[in-house]
Amino acid sequence: MATPLMAARAGVSGPDIDGFRTVQRLAYDCAEAVAAQLRPGVTERQAAAMMRRWLADRGVHDWLHLPFAWFGDRTAFTGFKVPHQFFPTGRRLTEGMPFILDAAPIYQGYTADIGYTSSLGPNRVLDHLLDDLAVHRALIVEAVRAGRTLRQIYLDVDELMARQGYENRHRAYPFGVIAHRVGKISDGTVRPHAFGFGSRALLGLLQDGVRGHREGWSPLWNPRKSSDHPATPGLWAVEPHLGFRGVGAKFEELLVVQEDGDAYWLDDTLPHLRRWAGRGISGSLATGSAPDADPPGETAARAVVATAEAIAKEAV
Amino acid sequence: MTSLYDLPGARRFEVASTDGVRLACVEAGNPAGPTVLLLHGYPDTKEVWADVAARLADRYRIVAYDVRGAGESSRPDATSAYALHRLTDDFEHVLDAVAPDGRVHLVGHDWGSVQSWEFVTTRRTAERVASFTTVSGPSLDHLALVTREGLARPTPKRLSRNVEQLFRSWYVYALHMPVVPELAWRGVLGKHWPAMMARSEKTLGPPEPSLPEDAAFGAKLYRANVRHRMAAPRHDAIAEMPVQLVVPDRDKFLAKRLYDELDRFAPHLTRRQVSGGHWVPRTRPDLMARWIGEFVDQVEQHGTAKPATAAATLASKGRKARRDEANRRRFAGQLAVITGAGSGIGRATALSLAEAGARLVLVDRDAASAERTVDLAQVLGAAEAYAETVDVSDAEAMEQLAAKVRATHGVPDLVVNNAGIGIAGSFLDTSPEEWKRTLDVNLWGVIHGCRLFGAMMVERGQGGHIVNTASAAAFQPSKGLPAYSTSKAAVLMLSECLRAEFASHGIGVTAICPGFVATGITGATRFVGTSAEKERSLREKTTKAYKRRGYGPEKVADAILRAVAENTAVQPVTPEAHAAYAASRFTPRVLRALARVDLPK
Ligand SMILES: NC(=O)c1ccc[n+]([C@@H]2O[C@H](COP(=O)([O-])OP(=O)(O)OC[C@H]3O[C@@H](n4cnc5c(N)ncnc54)[C@H](O)[C@@H]3O)[C@@H](O)[C@H]2O)c1
Numbered sequence: 001m002a003t004p005l006m007a008a009r010a011g012v013s014g015p016d017i018d019g020f021r022t023v024q025r026l027a028y029d030c031a032e033a034v035a036a037q038l039r040p041g042v043t044e045r046q047a048a049a050m051m052r053r054w055l056a057d058r059g060v061h062d063w064l065h066l067p068f069a070w071f072g073d074r075t076a077f078t079g080f081k082v083p084h085q086f087f088p089t090g091r092r093l094t095e096g097m098p099f100i101l102d103a104a105p106i107y108q109g110y111t112a113d114i115g116y117t118s119s120l121g122p123n124r125v126l127d128h129l130l131d132d133l134a135v136h137r138a139l140i141v142e143a144v145r146a147g148r149t150l151r152q153i154y155l156d157v158d159e160l161m162a163r164q165g166y167e168n169r170h171r172a173y174p175f176g177v178i179a180h181r182v183g184k185i186s187d188g189t190v191r192p193h194a195f196g197f198g199s200r201a202l203l204g205l206l207q208d209g210v211r212g213h214r215e216g217w218s219p220l221w222n223p224r225k226s227s228d229h230p231a232t233p234g235l236w237a238v239e240p241h242l243g244f245r246g247v248g249a250k251f252e253e254l255l256v257v258q259e260d261g262d263a264y265w266l267d268d269t270l271p272h273l274r275r276w277a278g279r280g281i282s283g284s285l286a287t288g289s290a291p292d293a294d295p296p297g298e299t300a301a302r303a304v305v306a307t308a309e310a311i312a313k314e315a316v
Numbered sequence: 317m318t319s320l321y322d323l324p325g326a327r328r329f330e331v332a333s334t335d336g337v338r339l340a341c342v343e344a345g346n347p348a349g350p351t352v353l354l355l356h357g358y359p360d361t362k363e364v365w366a367d368v369a370a371r372l373a374d375r376y377r378i379v380a381y382d383v384r385g386a387g388e389s390s391r392p393d394a395t396s397a398y399a400l401h402r403l404t405d406d407f408e409h410v411l412d413a414v415a416p417d418g419r420v421h422l423v424g425h426d427w428g429s430v431q432s433w434e435f436v437t438t439r440r441t442a443e444r445v446a447s448f449t450t451v452s453g454p455s456l457d458h459l460a461l462v463t464r465e466g467l468a469r470p471t472p473k474r475l476s477r478n479v480e481q482l483f484r485s486w487y488v489y490a491l492h493m494p495v496v497p498e499l500a501w502r503g504v505l506g507k508h509w510p511a512m513m514a515r516s517e518k519t520l521g522p523p524e525p526s527l528p529e530d531a532a533f534g535a536k537l538y539r540a541n542v543r544h545r546m547a548a549p550r551h552d553a554i555a556e557m558p559v560q561l562v563v564p565d566r567d568k569f570l571a572k573r574l575y576d577e578l579d580r581f582a583p584h585l586t587r588r589q590v591s592g593g594h595w596v597p598r599t600r601p602d603l604m605a606r607w608i609g610e611f612v613d614q615v616e617q618h619g620t621a622k623p624a625t626a627a628a629t630l631a632s633k634g635r636k637a638r639r640d641e642a643n644r645r646r647f648a649g650q651l652a653v654i655t656g657a658g659s660g661i662g663r664a665t666a667l668s669l670a671e672a673g674a675r676l677v678l679v680d681r682d683a684a685s686a687e688r689t690v691d692l693a694q695v696l697g698a699a700e701a702y703a704e705t706v707d708v709s710d711a712e713a714m715e716q717l718a719a720k721v722r723a724t725h726g727v728p729d730l731v732v733n734n735a736g737i738g739i740a741g742s743f744l745d746t747s748p749e750e751w752k753r754t755l756d757v758n759l760w761g762v763i764h765g766c767r768l769f770g771a772m773m774v775e776r777g778q779g780g781h782i783v784n785t786a787s788a789a790a791f792q793p794s795k796g797l798p799a800y801s802t803s804k805a806a807v808l809m810l811s812e813c814l815r816a817e818f819a820s821h822g823i824g825v826t827a828i829c830p831g832f833v834a835t836g837i838t839g840a841t842r843f844v845g846t847s848a849e850k851e852r853s854l855r856e857k858t859t860k861a862y863k864r865r866g867y868g869p870e871k872v873a874d875a876i877l878r879a880v881a882e883n884t885a886v887q888p889v890t891p892e893a894h895a896a897y898a899a900s901r902f903t904p905r906v907l908r909a910l911a912r913v914d915l916p917k
Contacts, residue, residue: 128695162836163685165663165692245667245696245870246636 016184017256019110020235021267024254028270030054031101031116038120040095044069044088047101055105064104064111064182071099075117076248077172077241098126098247104237111182113237115252116271129242129249130272132164134281136240137265141255144263150218150227154178157240158223169243170250179221179238182254231257235266320344320366320380323373331381331413334405335397340388341381341410345373350446350616351415352608354380357426357453358538359501359509359531361387361524364425368597371605376421376612379414381406383428385533387526398540400456403431404438411444419446421612425597427537429453437553437581447615449560449608452567452594454574456541458581460549462574473573480571501531516568517593558584558621560611562604563645564592565881586611586621589645591779591883592822599822600778603729606649639874643672646881649699653677653721653728655708655765656735658685660835661785663692664869665732665876670698672877677721677728680735681707700725708735708761709753718768727776730880733765734785736803738841740854740915743798745845751799758803759810766814770823779822781880784811786827788893791900792907796915808886815885824883829897830872831890834862 034050047069055067070077071091075098080086093099097120104113119126136157143153157178161168170178212218218226221236239252254266321328323344331339342362352372354365362380369378382389384406385398392398411420422445424432433455435441436448463481466474500506506528513523524530559582563572579585588607592600614621652669656662658680666678670693678693678701680686686703693701704720706713721728736758739750762784773780789801790808808827815825838859843851867890879887888897899906 124695128692163688165667165688244692245671 016110017266019108019184020112020254023105023107023110024112024114024267024270026055026058026060026107027103027105027112027114028116030058030103030105031114032271034101035099035116035118038093038099040093040120042093043090044071044074045090047071047093047099048088051101051103055103060105060107062106062185064106064113067104068102069099070102070248072097073246074248075100076167076243076246077169078246080172083174093120096121096123098123098249100248100250102252106185109184111185112254113180113182113239113252115239115241115250117249117251123247125244125247126249129166129244129247130275131279131281132166133240133242133249133251133272134276136160136242137251140238140240141263141265144231144255144257145261147230147261149229150179150221150231151223151225152228154221154223154227161240161242164242165244167243168241169248170239170241173239173241175220176222176224177220178240179236179255181219181232182235182237230261231255231263233257233259233261318366318370319363320369320378323366323369323378325373329413331406331409333384333402333409335392335402337384337390337392337397337402337406339381339384339390339406339410341379341413343377343379343414344369345376345378347377349376350612351418351420352376352378352612353410353414353420353422354378355422355424355428355432356380356383356386357424357428357430358534359386359527360426361526361530363387363524364595364597365423367601368605368608371601372609375609379410379420381410383431383534383537385536386530387524391529391533395536395540398536400431400434400541400545404434404441407431407435408441411441415444419444421445421447421449421608421615423449423451423608424453425451426453426594427534430456433457433553433555436555436557436559437550442556445557447558447560447611447621448555449562449611451562451596451604452564452570454570455553455581456545457549457551457553458578459574460546461551462577463546464549477571477573477576481574497535498532501535502528506531513595517595517599553581555582556584558586558611558615560586560588560607560621562588562590562596562607564590564594564596566591566593569594584621587641587645588648589642589881591646591781591824591881602726602776602778603650610649640671642881643668643877646672647730647877648673649675650729651675651677651725651727652730652732653679653765653769654732654734655679655706655761656785657689658682660837661830661833661869661872661876662732662734663689664873665734666693666701667696668870668873668877669730670694670696670701673697673699674730675700675725677702677704677725679704679706679708679717681705707757708733708764709756711760711764714761714764714768718772721769722772727772727778728769728780730781730783731765731769731773732783732785732876733762734783735761736785736787736837738837739799739844740797740841741844741846742795746799747844750842750844754799754803755806758800759806762807762810766810770814770818773823774818774821777821779824781824781826781883782811782814782818783826783828783876783880784808786811786829788829788831788888788890788896790827790829792896793911794913794915795911812885824880826876826879826884827886828872828876828879829886829888829893830875831867831888831893831896832862832865833867833869833872833890834859834865835869838862 030051033054034047037050038047048067051067068086069088071093074091099118101116117130139156139160140153143156158168217229217232221227234257236255236257237252238255239250241248241250251272253270255263256266257263320326320342325347326342326344329341331341333339354369356362356364362382365380372378385391422432429450430453432448432450436445463478466478510523561575561578563575590596590600590603597604611621647669652674654662654666657666657678666676666689669676676693676698678686678689683705686705690701690703704717706717708714739754766782770782784807786808787804789797790804794801811825811827818825839855841855843854846854872889875887875889888894896907
């Protein structure tokens with residue numbers, strides 16, 4: 001019996017990849033468009049609704065989950081204890097405040113799950129965090145290619161964050177995941193949502209979980225024993241989430257893992273990559289191949305790069 | 317001791333005021349710099365500012381004068397000649413002489429500040445003042461209004477504040493007695509006052525020869541103004557320019573809480589809190605000069621005091637915001653040296669101080685991690701941050717570090733001897749080399765830090781604070797941690813002895829005893845008597861356990877800054893550290909029983 005996710009597995013083929021890339025770009029376009037409209041006084045609920053409307057206007061009728069928006073210290077999930085705290089609140093945006101927009105639309109059967117971090121006006125702390133995410137993106141794809149287990153990679157990312165002086169905030173997500181699998185879903189009519197999560201998409205994840213349990217792998221990527229296996233072929237929505245003194249930053253995008261174990265990021269033209277390029281953070285650093293002769297920034301930046309390299313090397 | 321007249325470019329001149337009074341003035345320093353006008357209090361002369369002025373002279377133009385009745389200025393006999401409007405006339409005449417067109421940055425101490433409040437809230441003089449730094453001298457109007465409100469709408473807080481100030485103001489009533497104060501000042505009090513002050517304020521210099529007369533005539537300042545203003549305060553005494561309030565935390569004469577509501581009267585207010593007594597211009601000149609200089613620079617550059625940092629505006633209101641504000645008041649501009657600053661507790665402490673705007677020298681034997689902390693500290697708003705790669709157990713390297721710090725940054729106000737290593741395993745498994753390494757870092761590292769920087773602080777004579785990171789293991793014996801616990805017990809005792817020795821120098825010493833804190837230490841701990849593989853798994857296990865415990869180094873940093881502000885002797889941090897500390901005093905047997913428990917293997 002074919003579950004939606006099995007379809008995704010088999011479907012890491014040209015046209016499907018294009019489908020996923022299209023919806024991921026759509027979702028990032030949405031985040032950028034909404035971010036550009038944010039003004040002081042806008043609430044998280046309003047921002048989330050803006051994303052929902054923007055995507056609905058462009059033909060999105062189903063969701064892995066409804067859009068999230070986090071403002072201020074909620075970007076670092078400060079004081080989050082129970083899952084309902086993730087849902088948008090009446091928190092209002094003010095000048096200089098960081099924010100994260102997170103959307104997971106399903107479009108023509110393809111799922112995206114994206115995270116877009118920025119601030120209303122300049123914020124030095126956030127800039128630093130966003131810069132430092134680049135090396136995580138490099139580390140993750142490198143380690144997956146090297147065949148390290150998901151659990152090990154999770155701990156590598158943890159160690160890198162600790163050296164950077166940051167907290168791991170993805171551990172606050174349900175099941176502490178840094179990533180989860182997404183798949184293709186046969187398009188249909190709008191279905192009801194369970195607490196903001198698309199029921200069919202969730203069902204897919206659940207079915208995947210049941211199957212994985214039988215076969216010894218997990219659709220969730222966390223530091224538990226169930227993740228102590230190399231990445232399974234398919235698409236993973238990966239979201240390393242840094243926290244630092246009440247400021248949080250993450251990206252979330254799809255990593256494609258092929259049957260032969262090779263892996264690549266689905267799209268290298270996303271906003272955070274453009275941002276890094278604009279700030280002279282080398283593309284190679286962001287994409288994971290060996291850094292150029294002289295990476296940008298001072299000694300500290302180089303030290304972090306070296307750490308990531310060391311971790312990646314140990315992985316090989 | 318230097319005199320204002322010895323400053324580079326010093327020029328003495330006199331200014332004639334309205335009623336024939338002649339004011340002795342001095343101008344010195346950098347004639348091209350912004351003008352800083354320093355106003356002394358009671359029973360001082362302008363010389364009370366000499367040490368601060370010496371530190372400002374290279375960048376600012378300094379002006380100071382003796383208030384009527386004091387020093388070399390005339391001493392009118394009539395009490396009415398000391399009324400605030402007369403003092404305002406004096407100020408105006410001095411302004412006409414030194415800054416006929418420009419504006420001045422006014423700094424007042426004690427009665428110099430009391431009268432300055434009058435100047436900055438009186439139309440004719442206020443517009444000629446660019447900024448005002450007030451030290452230990454409230455506005456009589458504000459005092460009267462706040463006291464009245466306390467009586468009219470008493471809340472427990474307001475009432476207790478009033479009562480406290482009532483007691484601290486004994487000298488004000490005494491000075492209202494006829495004749496007696498004059499007799500006292502010209503007699504016994506004049507003779508013994510300097511010694512009394514030296515005792516209570518620490519490290520005060522010798523008095524001015526004119527002290528008895530200054531004090532006797534100065535009493536008229538109180539008589540001419542206090543009663544009258546308290547009865548009829550002005551309601552519109554609002555200072556519109558940026559105001560910097562400096563509050564010494566051991567001021568015998570003024571309750572700190574007097575200033576709780578000052579924002580109402582000074583809407584552009586920056587608060588600073590200094591560890592010291594009433595005479596901080598004399599006892600803390602480095603810090604005073606730095607705060608005055610920074611404030612003047614900001615106002616000159618931006619026309620306002622520094623806009624609240626991004627972090628400050630972001631901080632949600634409530635406890636965190638209050639803590640951040642308290643840290644800024646206390647630590648802005650202060651120089652702190654932290655060892656082991658590349659990770660864990662040291663890094664967290666550095667970052668909290670960075671948020672408060674401190675200047676940081678961050679020491680670690682791991683260069684890259686210290687650099688990384690510098691990076692983060694700068695992003696968070698540290699005034700300055702430098703990394704130094706030093707092994708604290710290396711005596712010679714520590715000497716070089718201390719010399720370098722002194723030469724390039726000055727004497728530190730705060731030293732946190734925090735670098736330390738973990739070692740676990742039974743006594744018989746611990747080799748002499750392992751003992752030596754442990755004591756070299758954990759104990760000798762602290763000894764070097766205390767010795768070198770402590771000597772500097774004593775020599776400077778402006779106070780300071782030393783924090784040593786001990787551990788709950790300092791009072792909780794354990795058969796599994798003999799070397800570590802011994803080293804930390806030594807650090808605790810060293811801190812206590814040093815605290816006793818340094819108290820007379822106004823230098824505080826605190827031992828911090830954290831408890832289980834999730835840091836890098838567990839991943840680097842040496843487990844003696846185990847194979848490399850076993851050690852790795854033990855490190856992983858303990859790291860996991862500490863993570864599960866979930867107590868972060870940021871909370872230890874909070875505790876450290878609080879302990880410095882309150883000059884706590886021994887500060888346990890986590891609940892288990894508090895429990896062990898209490899048990900060590902009341903039920904040591906319980907701890908001895910615990911000492912026999914096997915550590916998880
Ligand atoms: N973490 C805890 O549970 C705990 C509990 C009680 C006391 N302490 C004490 O707190 C202090 C800080 O520990 P932490 O938990 O932050 O550990 P950590 O390992 O995270 O940080 C210690 C830092 O000190 C540096 N360091 C070690 N030896 C040094 C040396 N010889 N010279 C210069 N730098 C050196 C290390 O490079 C590291 O950056 C230590 O003294 C430790 O004993 C920690």
